[in-house]
Amino acid sequence: MEPFTRITGILAPLDRVNVDTDQIIPKQFLKRIERTGFGPFLFYDWRRNGDFILDRPAYRGASVLVTGANFGCGSSREHAPWSLLDAGFRVVIAPSFGEIFKSNSFRCGLLPAELPEPAVRELITLSLQEPGMEITVDLAAERISASGFEAGFAVDPFFRECLLNGWDEIALTLRHEADIARFEAKRSASRLS
Amino acid sequence: MARTMAAKIWDDHVVAAGEGEPDLLYVDLHLVHEVTSPQAFEGLRLSKRRVRRPDLTLATMDHDVPTIGGRAAADEVAERQMSALEENCRREGIRLYGMGNARQGIVHVIGPELGLTQPGMLIVCGDSHTSTNGAFGALAFGVGTSELEHVLATQCLRQRRPKSMAVTVEGALPLGVTAKDVALGIIASIGVEGGRGHVLEYRGATIRGLSMEGRLTVCNMTIEGGGRAGMIAPDDATFAYLKGREYAPADDHWDAAVERWRALATDPGAIFDREVSIDAARLEPYVTWGTNPGQSVPVTGSVPAPSTETDERALRYMALEPGTAIEAITIDRVFIGSCTNARLEDLRVAASVVRGHRVHPKVRAMVVPGSASVKRQAEAEGLDALFREAGFEWRDAGCSMCLGMNPDILGPGERCASTSNRNFEGRQGRGGRTHLVSPPMAAAAAIAGHLVDVREFN
Numbered sequence: 021m022e023p024f025t026r027i028t029g030i031l032a033p034l035d036r037v038n039v040d041t042d043q044i045i046p047k048q049f050l051k052r053i054e055r056t057g058f059g060p061f062l063f064y065d066w067r068r069n070g071d072f073i074l075d076r077p078a079y080r081g082a083s084v085l086v087t088g089a090n091f092g093c094g095s096s097r098e099h100a101p102w103s104l105l106d107a108g109f110r111v112v113i114a115p116s117f118g119e120i121f122k123s124n125s126f127r128c129g130l131l132p133a134e135l136p137e138p139a140v141r142e143l144i145t146l147s148l149q150e151p152g153m154e155i156t157v158d159l160a161a162e163r164i165s166a167s168g169f170e171a172g173f174a175v176d177p178f179f180r181e182c183l184l185n186g187w188d189e190i191a192l193t194l195r196h197e198a199d200i201a202r203f204e205a206k207r208s209a210s211r212l213s
Numbered sequence: 214m215a216r217t218m219a220a221k222i223w224d225d226h227v228v229a230a231g232e233g234e235p236d237l238l239y240v241d242l243h244l245v246h247e248v249t250s251p252q253a254f255e256g257l258r259l260s261k262r263r264v265r266r267p268d269l270t271l272a273t274m275d276h277d278v279p280t281i282g283g284r285a286a287a288d289e290v291a292e293r294q295m296s297a298l299e300e301n302c303r304r305e306g307i308r309l310y311g312m313g314n315a316r317q318g319i320v321h322v323i324g325p326e327l328g329l330t331q332p333g334m335l336i337v338c339g340d341s342h343t344s345t346n347g348a349f350g351a352l353a354f355g356v357g358t359s360e361l362e363h364v365l366a367t368q369c370l371r372q373r374r375p376k377s378m379a380v381t382v383e384g385a386l387p388l389g390v391t392a393k394d395v396a397l398g399i400i401a402s403i404g405v406e407g408g409r410g411h412v413l414e415y416r417g418a419t420i421r422g423l424s425m426e427g428r429l430t431v432c433n434m435t436i437e438g439g440g441r442a443g444m445i446a447p448d449d450a451t452f453a454y455l456k457g458r459e460y461a462p463a464d465d466h467w468d469a470a471v472e473r474w475r476a477l478a479t480d481p482g483a484i485f486d487r488e489v490s491i492d493a494a495r496l497e498p499y500v501t502w503g504t505n506p507g508q509s510v511p512v513t514g515s516v517p518a519p520s521t522e523t524d525e526r527a528l529r530y531m532a533l534e535p536g537t538a539i540e541a542i543t544i545d546r547v548f549i550g551s552c553t554n555a556r557l558e559d560l561r562v563a564a565s566v567v568r569g570h571r572v573h574p575k576v577r578a579m580v581v582p583g584s585a586s587v588k589r590q591a592e593a594e595g596l597d598a599l600f601r602e603a604g605f606e607w608r609d610a611g612c613s614m615c616l617g618m619n620p621d622i623l624g625p626g627e628r629c630a631s632t633s634n635r636n637f638e639g640r641q642g643r644g645g646r647t648h649l650v651s652p653p654m655a656a657a658a659a660i661a662g663h664l665v666d667v668r669e670f671n
């Protein structure tokens with residue numbers, strides 16, 4: 021996983037709540053067997069309807085998305101954070117996230133940053149008033165700053181370390197090989213045989 | 214100290230607990246399907262890792278599979294996913310119940326029916342409806358592909374301990390109110406993110422009075438209320454369901470297993486982080502009017518006036534006017550199926566409504582059994598003939614139109630009464646409009662040609 025420390029990029033607003041993973045990446049695109057190539061299908065149905073906010077020239081190339089509560093609710097498809105990453109996003113800022121989406125995001129290198137509702141509202145307003153404005157998200161310092169905006173955020177310390185260092189979580193777990201083997205030894209034999 | 218059932222199962226699975234780190238938990242059963250697994254197997258290959266416990270891993274095909282015409286009817290990309298799963302399972306020595314296998318079916322349907330799902334287990338699958346398995350007093354939740362790869366490689370999962378929420382439902386269910394309505398009623402009450410961060414334990418006389426099939430339906434919808442896992446304490450109904458099933462403990466181990474399982478229930482005096490109470494007597498058959506499962510009203514109600522921009526968006530998408538009586542909404546399609554409502558009991562209840570009627574001439578209706586086994590049992594009871602003669606299509610097992618990854622999809626603008634779990638925009642097909650209902654409500658709608666109160670039907 022690519023380490024994540026600090027990024028500065030264009031902020032794009034998606035002023036909706038409960039954006040489910042079916043909207044982020046519709047199911048007809050889940051048939052790929054690769055982890056990449058999902059970017060063009062991000063928010064596919066909404067884009068196809070025309071005049072989708074993220075397609076406005078000022079938001080092209082955005083790397084930070086600010087959106088409403090419960091972003092990424094619904095299915096467990098990791099294709100949702102993959103498609104955001106593939107489309108160039110590294111951070112999603114929202115008041116809350118669907119649990120599995122949040123967990124998936126940490127694990128594939130997309131930072132889900134939670135800010136209180138009023139701060140999110142402020143960012144959405146700012147990015148609408150000043151399309152193309154830049155924002156800096158500093159994971160090491162847990163600070164988000166933009167022209168006229170400053171806020172702290174908190175991330176699970178374990179996943180923060182993983183992201184900052186680009187650690188492979190499986191490799192970390194395999195260091196517990198002795199613990200796992202001990203646990204297995206005291207468990208009964210396979211239940212599937 | 215008095216503990217909740219979730220805490221007991223959690224504690225029993227901690228492999229390692231580091232200061233400030235999420236717990237490392239052991240996974241008893243890992244269920245795999247074709248759509249969310251290929252990248253995980255690929256990741257393993259790239260890092261030269263193997264599956265640690267193929268004997269605790271079991272795969273099936275459900276999301277992509279055609280429900281008519283067999284495997285030859287699958288499109289090229291779906292076929293590629295199915296072939297990839299076959300190849301991955303062969304290489305790693307994982308048991309696969311693929312298309313054509315007598316045990317194939319929707320992953321959350323076959324786990325319980327094969328006796329794989331057992332009380333006290335920690336179960337994961339790359340699918341958000343894994344919570345279904347919690348109906349047996351298991352801790353079961355959906356994971357993404359990276360976590361899935363982690364489980365394949367280590368048989369462990371790293372998780373923060375969730376909070377606990379008691380959802381207590383007391384009282385007799387009114388006539389015509391099903392487990393699906395209990396689930397929709399709970400979601401309407403707590404909201405679509407009300408369960409976030411919590412394991413939900415469904416309790417109370419109403420829950421205890423549900424069949425195992427009904428309990429599976431309630432636990433299935435947990436994720437629609439934002440909770441990652443939902444569970445119900447195992448009891449005699451659980452044990453009676455499990456006994457004799459293929460993977461259930463054999464006779465000589467049975468009594469010891471039951472004794473262990475009985476000790477799982479939440480201790481008296483255990484404290485939940487949050488408690489919610491629902492009065493069963495106030496529940497009704499529900500219909501969703503919007504684009505998330507929390508947007509529902511009783512079938513006797515009408516489309517509500519929007520109170521937020523989200524509601525307005527939903528009404529626009531659904532092409533509904535506030536004030537329209539729910540029963541005045543005509544439908545084009547009916548889908549009886551999915552991991553929520555495609556077990557034998559669901560099909561029996563739907564069939565009992567259909568008996569002696571015909572599907573409305575303007576409606577296309579289909580029944581998709583949850584597994585090959587459910588299909589065989591239903592056919593043995595003659596339910597297939599009853600549905601077919603009434604004008605329903607009778608299909609092979611799979612996820613089908615719940616998420617429309619196979620050819621079973623709604624056309625743009627088509628309106629469907631569906632027994633599935635999500636009414637998201639485009640979920641059943643781009644531009645399709647989904648109304649979530651119970652199996653008897655879906656059956657009645659198929660016949661009437663519009664949403665209708667099954668209690669007044671006939």
